[in-house]
Amino acid sequence: MSPPALRLGHLYPGEMNIYADRGNIAVLERRLAWRGLALEVTPLGVGDPVEPGAHDLYYLGGGQDRDQAVVAEDLARTKADGLRAAVAGGAAALCVCGGFQLAGHGYTGADGSRMPGVGILDLDTVAGPTRLIGDLAIEAELDGERRLVAGFENHAGRTRLGPGCRPLGRVLDGHGNNGEDGGEGGVAGRVIGTYLHGPLLPRNPWLADTLIRWALAHRLGEPPELAPLDDSLEDAARAVAAARAAARGRRPAPRGRAPRA
Ligand code: GLN
Numbered sequence: 001m002s003p004p005a006l007r008l009g010h011l012y013p014g015e016m017n018i019y020a021d022r023g024n025i026a027v028l029e030r031r032l033a034w035r036g037l038a039l040e041v042t043p044l045g046v047g048d049p050v051e052p053g054a055h056d057l058y059y060l061g062g063g064q065d066r067d068q069a070v071v072a073e074d075l076a077r078t079k080a081d082g083l084r085a086a087v088a089g090g091a092a093a094l095c096v097c098g099g100f101q102l103a104g105h106g107y108t109g110a111d112g113s114r115m116p117g118v119g120i121l122d123l124d125t126v127a128g129p130t131r132l133i134g135d136l137a138i139e140a141e142l143d144g145e146r147r148l149v150a151g152f153e154n155h156a157g158r159t160r161l162g163p164g165c166r167p168l169g170r171v172l173d174g175h176g177n178n179g180e181d182g183g184e185g186g187v188a189g190r191v192i193g194t195y196l197h198g199p200l201l202p203r204n205p206w207l208a209d210t211l212i213r214w215a216l217a218h219r220l221g222e223p224p225e226l227a228p229l230d231d232s233l234e235d236a237a238r239a240v241a242a243a244r245a246a247a248r249g250r251r252p253a254p255r256g257r258a259p260r261a
Contacts, residue, residue: 002036002038003036003037003220004219004220005037005038005039005040006028006032006037006038006039006040006056006057006212006215006216006219007040007042007054007055007056007057007219008025008028008039008040008041008042008055008056008057008058008059008215009042009044009050009054009055009057009058009059010025010041010042010043010044010058010059011044011058011059011060011061011071011079011099012044012045012046012060012061012063012067012071012074013043013045013061014043014045014046015045015046015063015067015070015071016060016061016062016063016067016068016071016098016099017061017062017063018061018062018063018064018097018098018197019061019062019096019097019152019154019197019198019199020197020198020199020200020201020202021059021061021062021096021197023199023201023202024059024061024094024096024199024200024201024202024208025039025041025059027199027201027202027205027208028057028201028208028211028212029041031205031208031209031212031229032212034227034229035226035227035229037216042054042055044079046070046071046074046078047074047078048078048079049078049079049082050078050079050082050083050086051082052082052085052086052089052091053086053089053091054086055086055091056091056092056215056216056218056219057091057092057093057094057211057214057215057218058083058086058087058091058092058093058094058095059093059094059095059099060093060094060095060096060099060102060103061096061097061098061099061197062096062097062098062099062197063097063098063099064098065098065109065110065111065127065156067098068098068101068102068107068109068115069109069113069115071098071102072102072106072107072115072116072117073115075102075116075117075118076116076118079118080116080118080119083118083120084118084119084120087120087189087190087191089218090189090190090217090218091190091215091218092190092191092192092211092214092215092218093120093190093191093192094192094193094194094211095120095121095191095192095193095194096193096194096195096196096197096200097153097154097155097194097195097197098155099193100121100159100185100186100193100194100195101117101125101155101157101159102115102117102118103117103118103120103121103123103186103191103193104117104118104119104121104122104123104124104125104159104186104193105117105119105122105123105124105162106124106125107124107125107126107127107157108125108126108127109127110127110156120188120191121164121165121186121187121188121191121193122161122162122163122164122165122186122188123159123160123161123162123165123186123193124159124160124162125157125158125159125160126157126158127156127157127158128156128157128158128178128253130156130253130254131154131155131156132153132154132155132156132158132175132176132179132195132251132253132254133153133154134152134153134174134175134245134248134251135150135151135152135173135174135241135242135244135245135248136150136151136152136153136171136173136174136175136176136184136195136196136245137149137150137171137172137173137174137241137242137245137246138150138168138169138170138171138172138174138176138184138185138196139169139170139172140168140169140184140185140207141168141169142168142187142192142207142210143210145206147204147206147207148172148238148242149168149169149196149204149206149207149238150196150203150204150238150241150242150245151194151196151197151198151199151200151203151204151241152196152197152198152241153174153175153176153195153196153197154197154198155195158177158178158179158180158253159177159178159186159195160177160178160181161177161183161186164188165186165187165188166186166187166188167183167184167185167186167187168184168185168186168187168192168193168194169183169184169185170182170183170184171183171184171250172242172245172246172250173242173245173246173248173249173250173251174245174248174250174251175251175252175253176195177195178253179251179252179253179254180252180253182250184196190214190215190218192207192211202234202237203234203237203238203241204234204238205229205231205234205235209226212226213226
């Protein structure tokens with residue numbers, strides 16, 4: 001009998017999909033397939049409820065402020081309770097950029113409007129007067145292992161973590177959560193949020209496999225052994241991104257226009 005498929009709930013594939021969001025899901029699918037495992041993807045769009053226990057992993061990608069406003073309203077109305085129960089039950093989640101902001105308590109956008117978040121990560125975000133853009137390299141820590149993770153960031157939001165959440169990693173080069181405290185992303189239980197995108201999982205297979213391991217533990221009830229893969233191409237791609245980030249160095253948040261009143 002073939003092993004059961006891993007069940008991914010893809011939140012708002014139509015609205016929250018800038019940069020490499022679909023590519024990240026393709027990586028999860030391929031890395032499972034190379035190990036003889038299947039990924040079953042369920043799109044969860046506007047109006048669709050989240051049924052706790054129905055998925056092992058959730059993915060919420062990036063979006064611009066106007067897409068986030070639509071999604072924030074629908075999340076609060078149809079999905080927030082289900083998502084909170086799902087992750088409390090051990091489901092994993094990866095929330096990227098705009099998705100990271102909405103995984104927190106809320107996001108105050110560039111026009112000052114407040115969007116509610118789901119509250120699966122203890123953090124809050126307020127848009128600043130400048131955008132934090134560029135290659136980003138961090139030293140991430142998950143399950144007691146530390147690894148270099150590299151990608152690209154492009155956000156106006158400044159995110160501050162509360163005591164219920166720790167950073168995914170510390171910024172080596174780039175801005176990170178707010179360009180001030182040296183932290184990047186947020187982790188609580190099996191939920192990961194990050195500003196790293198474009199393309200995050202294709203060049204950071206350790207992160208992809210950590211999520212796969214967590215989601216399979218939810219699916220099977222015990223942590224699985226994952227066969228190692230040849231990641232030389234992925235490692236080379238990550239080295240290019242990390243070198244680009246290093247060429248620009250650690251960057252504080254730029255001072256721009258006067259902050260909004
Ligand atoms: N709208 C958010 C910001 O600019 C997120 C952007 C994104 O997802 N790339 O902070």
